[in-house]
Amino acid sequence: MTHSVTTLPEELEELEPEGLGASIAHWLRRYFPSILVFILVTAFWEGVVRLFNINVFLLPAPHAIFQEFASNYATLLEYGMNTFREALGGFAVGCSLGVLVAVIAIRWHMLADLLLPVAVASNSIPIIAFAPLAIVWFGIDAGSKIAIVALMCFFPTMISTFRGLTSLPPGALDLMRSYAAPEKDIFLKLRAPAALPYVFNALKLSSTLSMIGAIVAEFFGGSVKLLGVYIKTEASILHTTQAWAAIIVACLLGILFYLAISFVERLVMPWHVSFREVGHE
């Protein structure tokens, strides 16, 4: 920290929120490039479909997809929320297990040698092979979907948490030990805060994986009121416009989930350097 604590430097003063208008303007400035890219890509897509007269079963035009979404959004959102519930359940189970295993591995080193190879192996299980088994073990309903999503979220979370818990500022651990700090304090006051950025990284990754995982799991069977089943069903009777509308819903939910995690991250770690830097973009 190089700024003095008595007066705010100019740059920070400029960034002082002055009300809703200023916040919206600031938000727009940050996200304008991505919005522009989105509009350009959509226009390009529409142009290509019209120019080359592309058959709808190969690639539907964006305007048709938006029309389909507008006329069917209630059903799509209902199915989307059903799928999202599975994704959330799997996310909760997988990430909690990931954090738990990492903590156990740090605290009791001997268990680390036992658990880590198993965790690595778990990541190598092909979902396509695991899905039918999951249906047999956990049932065709939410159980198998939660299991598959949990499997997908477990490894990134575990490995990131493990890394975070061991990425300590140099000398800090020695300092704590020189104070004869108990393990619990070392964990709560040193390792946990250091691990938080890594954990949130993994949670953000898992949030997008969870939606994908839920939909892939649904490809193997499930209630008809699920997004993955809907996409598969519509695609196989060549109703690609409907399938794409559902894909848009899936993307939206995934993005919202990611943004929600980012928001929680900002609340939990306001002290983190990435939120403090001036002119950080």
Added chain:
Amino acid sequence: MHHKKWIFLTVALLAALVIAACQPAAPAPQAPAAEPAKAESQEMAEEGCTQPDKVTLQLKWVAQAQFAGYYAAKEAGYYDEECLDVTINPGGPDIVPEQVVAAGQADFGLDWLPSLLSAREQGTPLINIGQVFQRSAMREIAWKDSGITGPADLKGRRVAVWFGGNEFELLATLKKYGIDPEKDVELIQQPFDMNLFLQRQVDAAAAMTYNELAQVLETVNPETGELYKLEDLVVMDFNKEGTAMLEDGIFTTEEWLSDPAHQDIAERFLRASFKGWIHCRDNPNECVDFVLKQGPALPRGHQTWQMNEVNKLIWPSPNGIGIMDPALFQQTADIALNFGVISEPASSDAYTTEYAEKAVSALEAAGVDTKGENWEPMVVELTEGGK
């Protein structure tokens, strides 16, 4: 220097691995099928057939007795007699024959009529040139001890079907009995195995007479230690309910068919394929051998059951094999319209019987029985695992 040597060796090893991994992928599955065919066509390049026409057929599913007629036509030389060099491509879970044919990767495909109607409406002008299966093989099965006696009892139950274009017969049947698929019944998409049904996770499941039904009957009942029997099941038949839709038919694109040379190929292809199916009616066990040569996943016993059941779908063909019955077409088209497969009524331009009729006439003139009125099905005993 030391460093560089190791980097070079590592890169070379990785490159070798990548090259090795890429090699066998394409040729392996096709090589065994292609070579004997080439040898045969070279042997049989007899009178007038100097240059056989190359033709590709896209199957609807993996190699099994469901497609025995085409394999028989190839193995028994009927395609060679018609001066055709036919490559038969197996299908699978994510292969949509309509897309393959529309994209020009195959000349002919096999699909179910509702999908063809949907594809036509989506702007892909496919056309059915031969309706081989005259009856629907799809059933909805339930355990007798579940208390379900017929479709009306499905209300309030967990009912499974594969979806992906084959659910409309079930939906039409539910509607017939006044059951609302959204509210009165819990619909589940079932995977391509019968575990859900066997584990009683659902009350009723979809089954093809020639495949999944046999899979259930080839499983040992843990309570009795013997195979499950047909008497343990309630089999709901959509043909009897009047809600059946037509299944396996041969199709191509209107564009491909507009060329007179292709029209001739189509007629020859149908003639040889029909001859193959007739061969399988009269020599089912030999056709099972032809199918087993393709390396199917399920063994001889299962394929024999399948061959027999598929024959039941084709024979008797009152108008001759492969000729579309307009009334059955209309039934399928009406159900498709009622259930949102298509949004406009289907026109009879979706099919043509011209080439099938020519093929059947030629076969009749040669003294071949194209109707199978006197055909009787075999009795097939199933064993565990379909061996």
